[in-house]
Amino acid sequence: MLGLSSCQPQNETTILSERESRLDFEQTVEQLQANAAELGYVVPIVHDMQANMLKAGVEVAPAKIIELCHGGRAKEILTSDYDRFNMSMLPCRVAVYEKEDGLTYISWTNYDQFSQLEHGVSMAVFRQVADDYDEIITPLLK
Numbered sequence: 734m735l736g737l738s739s740c741q742p743q744n745e746t747t748i749l750s751e752r753e754s755r756l757d758f759e760q761t762v763e764q765l766q767a768n769a770a771e772l773g774y775v776v777p778i779v780h781d782m783q784a785n786m787l788k789a790g791v792e793v794a795p796a797k798i799i800e801l802c803h804g805g806r807a808k809e810i811l812t813s814d815y816d817r818f819n820m821s822m823l824p825c826r827v828a829v830y831e832k833e834d835g836l837t838y839i840s841w842t843n844y845d846q847f848s849q850l851e852h853g854v855s856m857a858v859f860r861q862v863a864d865d866y867d868e869i870i871t872p873l874l875k
Contacts, residue, residue: 748847754829754837755875758795761829761837765799768869774801777824796830803865809858816855822847825862827870839870 754761766776782796802824810816810823828840844866848859 748843749840750843751838751840752870753875754839754873756837756873758829758831758837761839761873762797762799764873765827765829765839765869768872769799769801769865772803772865772868773805774803774865774869776800777802782830794831794833796828799827799829800824801827801869803862806858806861809854813854816853816858819851819855822859825866827866839873841866841870 756764762779766779769776776799778800780798780800782798783793786793807823810819822842825842825844829837830840831837843863844859845863848856848863851859
């Protein structure tokens with residue numbers, strides 16, 4: 734893990750990180766999905782928050798939440814009664830959005846940090862997800 738763990742996000746909490754993308758909004762969404770697919774992730778759904786909010790009569794800048802699911806990793810949590818409570822963290826999500834500055838940003842759960850709060854199967858799975866996120870997200874960062 735050398736990419737994300739060594740980056741200094743623009744905005745960071747213990748569990749959430751944010752960085753500027755080097756690509757525009759649509760390119761970031763497309764490339765993120767392609768990078769995830771290369772590692773065996775599927776995208777069950779992309780939430781178009783701009784379109785959803787417009788239906789509610791609210792205008793917001795482009796924003797999408799991409800759900801990423803790796804069946805093998807999810808299976809480890811879903812088949813362990815001890816770890817099953819962590820299914821609320823599944824599928825993993827990455828947000829891509831524009832801010833008022835017109836730039837595109839990516840935010841994600843810092844699964845490396847999150848894994849330190851866990852135990853057993855969940856700890857190992859979320860550490861692997863953190864490694865995967867390094868490969869998925871780092872190439873997109875400015």
